[in-house]
Amino acid sequence: MARLLGPLLVSPALIVILLLFMVPLAASVIGAFEVEGTVGLGNFTKAYDFYRQDIVFTAVIVGLSTMLTGLLAIAIGGYLTLGENAAAVAILRWLYRWPMFIPFIVVGQILRTFLAKSGLFNSTLVALGFLDPLTATSYLDWRGVVVAFVWKQTPFVALMVAGAMASLDRGTIEAARNLGASRLRILIEIVVPQVTTTLLVGLVLSFVTMMGVLSVPLMINAQAPTMITADIAFRLSTYRDYGVANALGLISLAISAVAAWFYLRVNMRQSR
Amino acid sequence: MSAPSAFFAAPHSGFDSLRGFLWWVPRAAVLGTLAFVIFGPLANLLIWTVAERWYFPHALPIDYGFSYWGRVFAPRGNAVQSLIASISIALFTVAGSLALAIPAGYALARLKLPLRGLVLLAFLLPQAFPNLPVYVNIARLFYEIGLNGTVLGVVLVHVTHGLVYAVWIASAAFSAVDRDLELAARNLGASGLKGFADVTLPLAAPGLMASAIFVFLESLDEFTGSYFVGAPDVTTLPLLLYSAGAGGNYQIASITALLLLVPSIAFMLVVEKFLRADVLAKVGQ
Numbered sequence: 327m328a329r330l331l332g333p334l335l336v337s338p339a340l341i342v343i344l345l346l347f348m349v350p351l352a353a354s355v356i357g358a359f360e361v362e363g364t365v366g367l368g369n370f371t372k373a374y375d376f377y378r379q380d381i382v383f384t385a386v387i388v389g390l391s392t393m394l395t396g397l398l399a400i401a402i403g404g405y406l407t408l409g410e411n412a413a414a415v416a417i418l419r420w421l422y423r424w425p426m427f428i429p430f431i432v433v434g435q436i437l438r439t440f441l442a443k444s445g446l447f448n449s450t451l452v453a454l455g456f457l458d459p460l461t462a463t464s465y466l467d468w469r470g471v472v473v474a475f476v477w478k479q480t481p482f483v484a485l486m487v488a489g490a491m492a493s494l495d496r497g498t499i500e501a502a503r504n505l506g507a508s509r510l511r512i513l514i515e516i517v518v519p520q521v522t523t524t525l526l527v528g529l530v531l532s533f534v535t536m537m538g539v540l541s542v543p544l545m546i547n548a549q550a551p552t553m554i555t556a557d558i559a560f561r562l563s564t565y566r567d568y569g570v571a572n573a574l575g576l577i578s579l580a581i582s583a584v585a586a587w588f589y590l591r592v593n594m595r596q597s598r
Numbered sequence: 599m600s601a602p603s604a605f606f607a608a609p610h611s612g613f614d615s616l617r618g619f620l621w622w623v624p625r626a627a628v629l630g631t632l633a634f635v636i637f638g639p640l641a642n643l644l645i646w647t648v649a650e651r652w653y654f655p656h657a658l659p660i661d662y663g664f665s666y667w668g669r670v671f672a673p674r675g676n677a678v679q680s681l682i683a684s685i686s687i688a689l690f691t692v693a694g695s696l697a698l699a700i701p702a703g704y705a706l707a708r709l710k711l712p713l714r715g716l717v718l719l720a721f722l723l724p725q726a727f728p729n730l731p732v733y734v735n736i737a738r739l740f741y742e743i744g745l746n747g748t749v750l751g752v753v754l755v756h757v758t759h760g761l762v763y764a765v766w767i768a769s770a771a772f773s774a775v776d777r778d779l780e781l782a783a784r785n786l787g788a789s790g791l792k793g794f795a796d797v798t799l800p801l802a803a804p805g806l807m808a809s810a811i812f813v814f815l816e817s818l819d820e821f822t823g824s825y826f827v828g829a830p831d832v833t834t835l836p837l838l839l840y841s842a843g844a845g846g847n848y849q850i851a852s853i854t855a856l857l858l859l860v861p862s863i864a865f866m867l868v869v870e871k872f873l874r875a876d877v878l879a880k881v882g883q
Contacts, residue, residue, distance in 0.1 A: 332709035335701035336717055339761060342698060346758040347724050350735035357735065414625045421629065424636050427862040429819030431836040432855045435843055439646055439852070440639035447638060449657035477635070531725070538728030540822045541836070545843060555730050559825075568738060575731025582728055 357572035369573035376557075377574060383551040385581050387468055388536045391475035392585075396529050398480045403487035403521075404513040408499070426481035433478045434545035441465040441473065441546075470546040471553070475536050483528035490524035491517055526589045533585040537578050554578045643859075646852035666849035677854060680838040684818055687749060687834060691756040691817040692810050695764040698757070699809065703768025704794070721765045724758055730822055737826040747831030755823040760813035767812065771805025772798065808869070815865055819858060 361368035373381075402422050409415040425433070440447050443464040451457035465473070494517065502512050518525070543553040554574050561571040646652070647666070649659035670677040705711055706718065724732075736755060737746055745751035775798050783793040799806075821836040829837055835854055843851035 329710060332705040332711040335705035335709070336711065339698040339702040339765060340717065340720060342754075342758055343720055343723065343761060346736060346754060347732060350732045350739060351727065353735040353739070354731040411621070411625065414629065417629055418632075421632055421636060423866060424640075424863070427815065427866045429821070429836065429858060429862065431819065431821045431839055432858050432862075435839060435851050435855045436639040436643040438843065439848060440642040444653070444656065446642040446645070450634070450638065452657065477639070534726060534728055538730050538822070540730060540825065541840065545840070555728075555822075558730055558734060562734060562826075568734070571734055572731060575728075575734060578728050579731065586726075 354572045354575050357568055358576040360569055360572075369569040370577075372570050373573040373577065376570075377554070379551045380554055380557050381574075381577055381581075383468070384537070384554045384578070387471055387553065388475070388533060388581075391472050391479070391536055392529050392533045394472065394476045395479045395483050395532055396525060398476065399483035399487045399525070399528065400513070400518060402480070402484040403491045404509075404517060406488045407491040407494075407517060408509045408513060410509075422484055423481045425478050426485065428478065430474075430478060430539050431541040431545075433474050434542045437470060437474045437477065438466060438545050441470050466546050467549070468547060468551075471542055474542045474546055475532075475539075479532040479536070483525070483532055486524050486528040487521055490521040494520055522592065526592055530585050530589045534582045537582050640859075643852050643855055646848050647856055649849060652848075666853060670850060670853045676833065676838055677835075677850070677857075680833045680835045680854075681857065683749070683832060684835040687752055687756065687832075688814045688817040690749070690753045691760055692813050694753060694757040695760045695813045696768075696806065696810060699761060699764035699768045700799075700806070702765050703770075704772050704798075706765070706769040707772035718766070718769075721762045725762050729759070733823045733826045736823070740827055746827060747829075749832055752824055752828040752832050752834070755827050756813075756817040756820055759820065759823065760816050763812040763816065764809045767805055767809035768802070771802040771809070774805065775801045811865060815862060818861065 358369055359365050359367070402418065405418055406415055409418070439445055441464065442448075443462055445464075447465070448457060448459075448462045452459050452462065498516055499512055502516055503509075507515075538555065540555040540559055543556040544559070547553070548556075554577065558571045558574050561567045561574065645659060648662050648664060650661035650663040650665060652659035672678070702721075706714060711717060733755065740746040740751045745754070779797055779801065780793055783797045784790070788796065819836060820834075821840065824832070824834050824837055825840070828834060833841075835858055839851050839854040839858070842848075842854060
C-alpha cells in the first residue's frame, strides 16, 4: 500500500499532461505527415514552397533576439556582481526586472504604440534633437519583434545569470582585481565562463518561448515576411488546413530542437 | 563588494572625490537610457489610456479624458464580461492545478517514487516545446468532443500549462518543511492524514500560495491557448485586448493592457515575500 501511494498521488497530474500535452503533440507530428488520408511529405513541400522565407525569417529573428538577450543579461549580471558603486548597483537591481512578468500580449500592445511613427520613442528623439520629424519612420517590422522579445526576456535571463554570478567564489575575482585586471576582463575571462551553463539554460528557454509566441508577431509585424506562428494561425483561420499548419509546427519544433542540441553539446563539453 | 572599494576610497583627496563624481556621468547616461527603454513604453501605454484623440504627427494626444474608461467599465460592456470570464477561468485553473499539484508535489517531496526524475521532467515538457502546435491540435481534439469554445476547455488548457509551476513549487515547498515536526505529530498520535492536514500543509502554505499566484497570473495572461480553444465564444481579457488592438481601438486595448499589467507588476514587487530562499533552493530537486 505504502509503495503504491506515491505513484497513486502523482498519476492524476501525469494523466493530465499525457492527455492534454503528449497526445496533442503526437497528433501534431502525425498530422504533419498526413496528406489526404495517406502518409506523405506533401505538407512539408507546400510549407517550404509558401513559407520558406518566413522559416528563415523566424530562425534569424529568434536567433538574433536570443543573442542580444544573452549579451544584455551578461552586462546586467556583470555590473550587479562587479559594480563598485553601491548606489548604481541598487538602482540597476531595482530597474532591470520590471518587464519580467509583463505578458507578451501586453508587451506587444505597449511596444506597438511606443515604436509607432508618432510613438513616444520617436517623439523623444525629436525632442532631444537626434531625429528630424520628417524622416521619422515606424519600427513595426522585424526590428519591433526583436525589441519586444529582448525587452521581455532579458530580465528573466539576467535574473538567472546574476544569481549564478552571485554564488561564485569571490576569491578569484578579488585576486584578479588586486593583480590589476580590468573589470571587463574579469567579466569575460573569469565570471562568464563559470556561469555558461546557467546562461545557456536561460537562453534555450527564451529561444523556445519566443518560437511559440503568437501575439507579438501578430501585433507588431503583420506583414510579410512574418513568423511561423503567425503563418500557422493564418493557415488555420483561412483554410482550416491542419496538414500544413502541423508541418509548420513541426518545423518550429525542429528549430527549437537545434537550439536544445546546441545547449547539450556545449554542456557536455563543459562537464568533460 | 562595497567593503573593499570603501577601503580603497578611504584616503579622500579632492581629486578622488572629483573623479568619483565624474563617474556618475556615464553611469547616469546608461541607467537613464535603460530607464527610458523600460518606462518609456509603459508611459506610452498610460498616455493612450487617457487619450481622446491622438494621431500623427502629434507627439502627444490632442484631447485628454476618461470617456474610454467609461466605455470599458459600462455595466454591459465587453470588458466587464471579459474581466469576469478571465478571473473565473483563472480561479478555476488555480483550483484545478492545486488539486492535482498538492498530492503530486507531496509524493515527489516525501514518498518513494520510481523514476522520480522522469516524472519531474514530464511536468516541464509543456514549457520545453513551443506551445502553438500543441494548442492547434488540442483545439481540433476539443472540437470533436464539444469542449471547444467552452470555459472548461480553456481551463483545462491553462491547467496543463500551469502544472509545471504548481508541481515544481509545491514539491519544493513540501521538501522545505522540517521532517521532524511531521514525525513529532505522528509520535503524539496523529494519523498520517491528520498530521498532513495540521502540520505539513500549514507549513507549506506560503510556497503553495506562491505557486497559486504563479498559476493565476499565467492563466490571466495566457493568449495563444485561449485564442485557439476559447475564441470567439469565450473572450478573456487578452483576447479582448487583441481584438480591440486589431480593430485600431488603441484606447480600449491600452486600458485592457493596464488591467493585465497591474497584477503582474504587483506580483514582481512581492514575489520574494512568498518565495522564500529555502523553498527556492529546492525547486527542481
